[in-house]
Amino acid sequence: MNGKLDDKPAIKPEETLDPEDWDELRALGHRMVDDMLAYLESLRERPVWQPLPDAVTEALQTPIPRQPQGAQAAYEDFQQYVLPYPTGNIHPRFWGWVMGTGTPFAALTEMLAATVNSNMAGGHHAPNRVEAQVVAWLRSLLGFPDDASGLLVSGASMANLIALTVARNAKAPFDVREHGLPGGKHRMTLYASKETHSSVQKAAEVLGLGKTALRLVDVGEDFAIDMDKLELTIKTDIAMGYQPFCVVGNAGTVNTGAVDDLQALADLCRRYDLWLHIDGAFGALAALAPRDRHQIAGIEQADSLGFDLHKWLYMPFEAGCVLVRHRDEHRRTFALTPDYLAHGERGIAGRFDWFSDYDVQLSRGFRALKVWMSIKAEGIDRFGRLIQQNIDQARYLGRLVEQTPQLELLAPVTLNVVCFRFNPGGISEFSLNRLNEKLLYDLQEQGIAAPSSTLINGEFALRCAITNHRSRRSDFDFLVQQVLIRGGRLAQTITQEWAAVK
């Protein structure tokens, strides 16, 4: 027996997904590089966004192709149906929601990551060490201790979910992991301001705590949590027999960029033995901004911290990070090692800590590479300057708004978020909301600029969250100019409509 079966010759030769002609794929790869860089280089000449033509919508509804059309034709479909119709967050004048821009270099590194295609669940290989290094770098930037645990995740929503799972399990007076939540009079409660991101509510719901376990506390005029009301709410809950276990602080709220008093939150959490989680989705990286890092002072005292690298580190999706001060609690929440995952002493599964022991995910992609290579290529100080530049741009836009009579600033500019509206005077609140909504659609649909919107005390706001390394001050000049022109036109229409009704 030499390890061969007699029936071998009868079996057909094996197929593979490697190309028959490597040179042909190489040429296609070069073409893709050229096209993508040309596309990014010429972004300014294109609209920020444009709607899908019906023909494209239809082409994206055809049934699954059974037969091959080849790599080249698949690429041409991408060029025809996808490339002209992105979300738009790569464009210099996109400031909607909070989305990073991506970079040309990071886009190239994604090809490298997918080539190596390592599984970051754990084990003994270099990609794992790259993620460990990136986490160590981020830990040092955010002032977390060297023995804190951390990992890259899909984004701040997952970071919040993971951190709150650890908080729940660490603070419960019973073994939640083994026996589940007991409910009833042992109900666990957590606290955050009304301006807190919806992902915190989603996490509370997924974790089985329920929406009502999340006590949403009022904010002051600065949109930061009202510390007195927070403490009163906690005291009342304790008196009622609830089990407060966690406060979620905001380093940059989604609506206005407000920062809670993180020092005060840390003090309060110590006094009441509560877990302090900070949602710093974008705001945490203000830690890099030379002139504004003081605004998030206290962040280093959190028990856990979630933030994104695909927002204010300008990385392409997806890359978020969660840091946990208490490594043991983190591990105790997620480690689970069945026979087929035995880590072993030697071989591929051996030597290093497994990330999957700290994660909901088991298989994990090589998100770390783009971060690692980008920080090496640019140096972290450059990211700090860019983050500062975005904050300065937000202040610049804020001042433009304040100095322009027909514009109204709806919230203070703390970090990088500017909420404002067009208000030429003599228009009712209701019509102002309609007017600004139409103005938002107009700006987006004409491909001029992409703010998103929110409601600030019931007022419809054009909202710019600036996490864009391509924006220039002149882009904000242009925005203001267009808001005035287009807002003025829309106001006329509305006044005429109103006159017609009368």
Add this chain to the structure above:
Amino acid sequence: MNGKLDDKPAIKPEETLDPEDWDELRALGHRMVDDMLAYLESLRERPVWQPLPDAVTEALQTPIPRQPQGAQAAYEDFQQYVLPYPTGNIHPRFWGWVMGTGTPFAALTEMLAATVNSNMAGGHHAPNRVEAQVVAWLRSLLGFPDDASGLLVSGASMANLIALTVARNAKAPFDVREHGLPGGKHRMTLYASKETHSSVQKAAEVLGLGKTALRLVDVGEDFAIDMDKLELTIKTDIAMGYQPFCVVGNAGTVNTGAVDDLQALADLCRRYDLWLHIDGAFGALAALAPRDRHQIAGIEQADSLGFDLHKWLYMPFEAGCVLVRHRDEHRRTFALTPDYLAHGERGIAGRFDWFSDYDVQLSRGFRALKVWMSIKAEGIDRFGRLIQQNIDQARYLGRLVEQTPQLELLAPVTLNVVCFRFNPGGISEFSLNRLNEKLLYDLQEQGIAAPSSTLINGEFALRCAITNHRSRRSDFDFLVQQVLIRGGRLAQTITQEWAAVK
């Protein structure tokens, strides 16, 4: 006021992360394409895996670089420290755990996805429609109805978590989302075989149900769930006052690739009004295998199904999928639309369904592109042939093992998993386990082949899970040959050690 501030000239010109010299980056991009394709083309000549030299480990522990080293130098660091030391799942003789291989074409498409860098949370743009199309394709392949919901996720762990959250909320006799789990006598329980993947337990723990709420039921000799014992367990729980809500069926268990009787599970779930979730992490895609799709018959009756595309569709990490038959229940579990996410009627946020209303994640990356372009390029039938090829290879290896006197097959070969050990006779059970563990390390550390391991009824098994489009039958011949040679050597050492002790 023309939208410009007077102090503008005093401000320094803006920085950006776009390259100063686009041609230089273009040249680097070409070099990367050439290097990556050459690397993949020559995989066979390299070891499956090799350990990290100390110098590399040290280089991956340096502090964060403050100053730029430039794109080229960052790439050279990648070449020196990362590229030679991957997990190894790209290699033709890697069959450890269950990991896909990736393809050269899909690696290129990742660069395109990161260039477009769209946010798949939702809204009106082509990338969203690409994901919708991919999900529709997968739905049709798996026999799910057209109105079933679905989305791409980071992997099967997240797919299981999402599906079980929907199951919990849909089947609870109270509003879990609002009020949380009540615990106590209303305790909700779910059911799965002892061979079920650990991610199901992890999901039960995260969801606040607790490990003990997951009733693990015995399997038969085929490693599929024992239907009689399952029904008895459910009946007993009902009699005790528990609230059974879900059964998790396996389409391909991680240890042996066993498939539960999915038809019988569907019948039972209907009778007891339970949610049937199927974990088909790799096995679901046996639906594409022309001669083996019958093995997972019944999968189309599940209430929800989770599976990976980065396993048996050979996609690079990350790409999993969850399908849910009941779109409304799915949406009711995750939809949450605060002011700053208002979907609107027009503009970027308008027109189409938002994926984030069905997901834990809000920001979501463009995972769909690699799947979309790969299926277009190759045609889905080709993936079906390759999946069939892997099953046939598993049977080939199984027969090799059975026909070789010194090898022992430890579990039936159902799909693509082969568990076996080297057993030359005359060695105790304890020593056999030690021997095969050493043999596993030897195969991995010498770069020969990468099975992983598991315990089958306490016996240490070399475990090959074949989801590799690069493997050839000759690779399995080589594996068996090397197991015999190296196992023989190790057996001698062990016998000598034993003699020395005596």
